[in-house]
Amino acid sequence: MEIDLGRFQRWMSAAIMYQPNATAKQAMKAKDVAEEISFDEALKFIKPSKTLNQYERLALYRSMYILRLVDVLKIDYPALAEFLGEDDYPEFVDKYLQVHPSRSYNLSFLSYNIPNFIKTAPKIKDRGFLYDLASLELALSYVFDAEETPVLTKEDIAAIAPEIWETAKIIPITAFRLLALKHNANQYLQAVQDEDKKLPKAKKIDSWVAVYRRDYKLWRLPLNRDAYKLLSDIVAGKPLGEAIVSAIENSHEKDVAALQNQVFKWFQDWVSEGFFQKIVVE
Amino acid sequence: MSKNRWNLPDLGFGIGLRTVHYSHILDNNPAIDWFEIISENYMETKGKPMYILDKIAEKYPIVMHGVSMSIGSTDPLDIDYLKKLKQLAERVHAVWVSDHLCWTGVAGTNIHDLLPMVYNQESLKYTIDRVRKVSEVLERPLMLENPSAYIEFTNSDITEWDFLSTLAKEADCGVLLDVNNIYVSSFNHSFDPMEYVDAIPADRIVQYHLAGHTNKGTHIIDTHSDYVIDPVWKLYERSCQHTGGRATLMEWDDEIPEFEVVHNEVLKAKAYRHQPEMLTVGA
Numbered sequence: 001m002e003i004d005l006g007r008f009q010r011w012m013s014a015a016i017m018y019q020p021n022a023t024a025k026q027a028m029k030a031k032d033v034a035e036e037i038s039f040d041e042a043l044k045f046i047k048p049s050k051t052l053n054q055y056e057r058l059a060l061y062r063s064m065y066i067l068r069l070v071d072v073l074k075i076d077y078p079a080l081a082e083f084l085g086e087d088d089y090p091e092f093v094d095k096y097l098q099v100h101p102s103r104s105y106n107l108s109f110l111s112y113n114i115p116n117f118i119k120t121a122p123k124i125k126d127r128g129f130l131y132d133l134a135s136l137e138l139a140l141s142y143v144f145d146a147e148e149t150p151v152l153t154k155e156d157i158a159a160i161a162p163e164i165w166e167t168a169k170i171i172p173i174t175a176f177r178l179l180a181l182k183h184n185a186n187q188y189l190q191a192v193q194d195e196d197k198k199l200p201k202a203k204k205i206d207s208w209v210a211v212y213r214r215d216y217k218l219w220r221l222p223l224n225r226d227a228y229k230l231l232s233d234i235v236a237g238k239p240l241g242e243a244i245v246s247a248i249e250n251s252h253e254k255d256v257a258a259l260q261n262q263v264f265k266w267f268q269d270w271v272s273e274g275f276f277q278k279i280v281v282e
Numbered sequence: 283m284s285k286n287r288w289n290l291p292d293l294g295f296g297i298g299l300r301t302v303h304y305s306h307i308l309d310n311n312p313a314i315d316w317f318e319i320i321s322e323n324y325m326e327t328k329g330k331p332m333y334i335l336d337k338i339a340e341k342y343p344i345v346m347h348g349v350s351m352s353i354g355s356t357d358p359l360d361i362d363y364l365k366k367l368k369q370l371a372e373r374v375h376a377v378w379v380s381d382h383l384c385w386t387g388v389a390g391t392n393i394h395d396l397l398p399m400v401y402n403q404e405s406l407k408y409t410i411d412r413v414r415k416v417s418e419v420l421e422r423p424l425m426l427e428n429p430s431a432y433i434e435f436t437n438s439d440i441t442e443w444d445f446l447s448t449l450a451k452e453a454d455c456g457v458l459l460d461v462n463n464i465y466v467s468s469f470n471h472s473f474d475p476m477e478y479v480d481a482i483p484a485d486r487i488v489q490y491h492l493a494g495h496t497n498k499g500t501h502i503i504d505t506h507s508d509y510v511i512d513p514v515w516k517l518y519e520r521s522c523q524h525t526g527g528r529a530t531l532m533e534w535d536d537e538i539p540e541f542e543v544v545h546n547e548v549l550k551a552k553a554y555r556h557q558p559e560m561l562t563v564g565a
Contacts, residue, residue: 005356005400005404005405005408006356006388008400009355009356009385009388010388010389012397013387013388013389013391013393013397016393016395016397017391017393044436045400045435045436045437046433046434046435046436047433047434047435047436049434049470049471049472049500049501050472051499051500051501052500052501057432057433057501058433060432060433060501060503061393061395061397061432061433064395064503065393065394065395068394068395069394072394101391101392102387102391102392102393102394103390103391103392104392105322105325105350105360105363105386105392106322106325106326106350107322107394108326108327109326143329144327144329144330145326145327145328145329146328146329147328147329148328148329148333175329213329216329216330216333
């Protein structure tokens with residue numbers, strides 16, 4: 001009895017990865033058409049044991065596949081898993097893996113498509129909130145794995161000649177992300193991290209947050225609309241003078257002097273938090 | 283003590299480096315002989331895991347153990363992966379690099395499991411070629427571990443121990459002998475584990491793995507979630523009679539207890555080491 005090894009591996013791989021809600025036999029039948037190998041033909045190549053038949057032996061791999069990746073994704077998305085709950089979260093992961101099976105040796109990459117999946121998959125309840133929550137948790141993952149870069153200090157800032165600031169561009173550290181959210185995802189994540197007994201309900205509210213790493217610890221700093229606007233322009237590479245003018249022009253704050261003072265304070269805080277790595281003068 | 287093929291050192295008794303033990307290790311510098319890392323956990327991160335690994339590698343010998351080389355897959359070898367593996371090995375001064383006798387995916391997907399191989403002449407020849415290529419890219423011998431398996435194939439006509447022994451000789455690779463995996467597979471497939479242990483050439487064995495497992499009655503799952511059971515210690519003892527002892531490592535990956543619990547478990551292995559007997563090993 002001969003079978004091409006590649007065909008057999010594709011069949012077995014499909015039997016493990018797909019059709020989670022079907023029985024093992026149904027799952028394999030669903031995929032064997034695509035693989036041009038009949039289920040019964042392929043199954044002949046698996047030996048039964050003294051206690052388990054071929055289906056049961058194959059099903060062990062299927063169940064371990066799902067359990068393992070459910071656990072792995074929970075590491076990156078603990079708040080998402082909490083929100084979906086014990087029943088819906090594994091089902092969510094099942095559906096996700098059918099659309100986005102792992103294509104890398106690195107398990108970190110497996111989680112990268114979760115926000116986009118939430119945006120586009122059918123029948124996602126609380127889609128907007130979940131998208132924000134997943135985007136926030138993914139930002140934390142990116143920041144966790146980002147390269148360590150030097151941090152601009154107050155002394156570095158003090159050494160810059162005043163006339164240079166107008167055209168200076170300020171480069172953020174690599175371990176930094178900015179998010180504009182439309183839901184209370186940051187509040188929910190904080191409640192999960194604090195192990196609050198009563199978690200907040202999902203609700204629509206504009207919020208802004210900086211995600212960053214300092215001394216290899218992850219932090220989140222809530223921002224207001226004006227601070228986010230200024231910081232996002234700086235991160236996008238606008239010269240500092242231009243970014244500040246834009247922030248003031250777009251602000252709802254009527255008292256320009258107060259806003260200028262506030263901008264100065266924000267900038268001091270951001271330097272203290274280690275947001276920036278260097279100043280580029282062109 | 284008998285030597286391995288490459289005169290690689292007997293590192294003593296180590297444990298798998300796991301995140302839950304990072305603080306303990308950094309704060310206490312425990313008196314442990316060496317650590318084994320899961321290679322892939324450090325291959326795409328430039329954050330805290332790599333920072334900590336660099337610190338630990340300054341103080342302890344590091345061995346790299348991979349889970350995604352997929353040596354038995356019909357997909358082409360991932361050369362980019364192998365190059366990154368080599369870079370990491372150079373960075374942490376890995377004493378050796380190992381992976382598993384298995385496949386982990388096909389058609390570009392990764393199941394992240396150690397899937398069993400068909401053991402026949404065709405797959406043996408195929409695997410020998412692949413191991414040779416890997417060794418060329420890594421510029422060092424590859425060590426391969428026998429996996430736990432829950433399926434056997436009707437088109438396998440070579441035993442796993444004969445397959446692994448021949449592969450080691452023909453491809454000039456080493457063996458990371460996991461005695462717990464031998465026990466698990468022997469239960470699931472109904473073979474004599476001692477026959478397996480006796481068949482592996484001592485000069486190819488570079489390292490041992492020890493672990494606990496979960497017996498479900500009808501089958502055993504290799505969960506790495508418990509202490510080593512007596513029959514597994516017996517297999518370890520038997521193999522050490524052939525080799526005189528090799529670098530030995532305790533794996534604990536689920537419900538991981540405190541560092542000292544895992545460390546103490548591997549130190550029990552000292553009691554099972556003996557000087558090699560004049561046993562005829564391997565054909």
